[in-house]
Amino acid sequence: MLDAVTALSRGTRCVYQPGMRRYVFLPILVNLIVYVSMFSFVFTRFEGWLNNWMDMVPTWLDWLSWLIWPLFVISLLVVVFFTFTVVTSLIAAPFYGFLAAKVEIQATGREPLDDRNLTKTAIDAIGREFVKLAYILPRAAALFVISWIPGLNLFAPLLWALFSAWIMAITYLDYPMDNNKVTFADMRQRLARRWWQSLTYGGLVTLITWIPLANLLLLPGAVAGAVLMWDAHYRGPTGTNLK
Structure with missing residues (x-):
């Protein structure tokens, strides 16, 4: 049975084959622009955010100060790459x-x-991303408050x-599902039924986003890997069988 690592590896090789590269260049350019802009923004504000974080720690937790700083850095990295x-x-x-x-x-x-047709597909794809955002943002906001x-x-x-x-699974596995007329609600149910495959693939994609610069080249492969995961695990009518 296809696993997340194999799917990503095969998917990355697939998108860089002759004839497929033309569909990769523009996403990579978009990723690069967003990547540079986001890191410039974070770099200029990092010290202020860290000071605010430390000021909110109660005195009875001062003995954990050695742990709080790295937790802040890890939380910030997760938020930044998740937002990236x-x-x-979306773009x-x-x-x-x-x-x-x-x-x-x-x-x-x-x-x-x-x-x-191509025009309707492009318009609907952007609309689908806003549906994802409506699902993601309230939950991300709750986690931000907890942070x-x-x-x-x-x-x-x-x-x-x-x-x-979970969100990376939704983000990437939705591309082949949207292409095959699977509704957003149905897509989430299929991912939940195959929760292990969903979380391992989403977790792997999350790790990829943490690799500076290399993620620009690997994320198109994650799209292709999601297609392979869709075909292996989610294509059946209920998302519980292959064919």
Whole structure:
């Protein structure tokens, strides 16, 4: 049975084959622009955020000061790369949708069920990203609040890591599912039924987003890997069988 690492490896090789590279260049350019902009923003504000974080720690937790700083850094990294992926997915959604469709044809020999023209596909892809954001943002906001509550914020890195894995699964596995007319609600149910495959793939994609610069090249491979995961684990009518 296809696992997350194999899917990503095969997917990355697939998108950089001759004939597929044209669908990769624009997403990489979008990712690069967002990546540089976001890191410039974080770099200029890091010290102030850290000081605010430390000021909120109650005196009875002073003995944990050696742990609080690295927890802040980890939490910030998770939030930054989570935000990076959400933003780039929103901007690059039409390109990723086209890429997923081409990968599905080449890797599986099947045409996606989608019969929309290119313009409608691009418009609908952006609309689908806003549906994802409506699902993601309230939950991310709740975790953000937890990250600033003394005591509870010690658990924030773990909560962000689990949440990021789930959201990355939703973000990337949705491209082939949207191409095959799977609704957003149905998509989430399929991912939940195969929760192990979903979280391992989402977790792997999350780790990729933490690799500076290399993530720009690997994220298109994550789209292709999601197509392979879709075909292996979620294609059946209920998302519990392959064919």
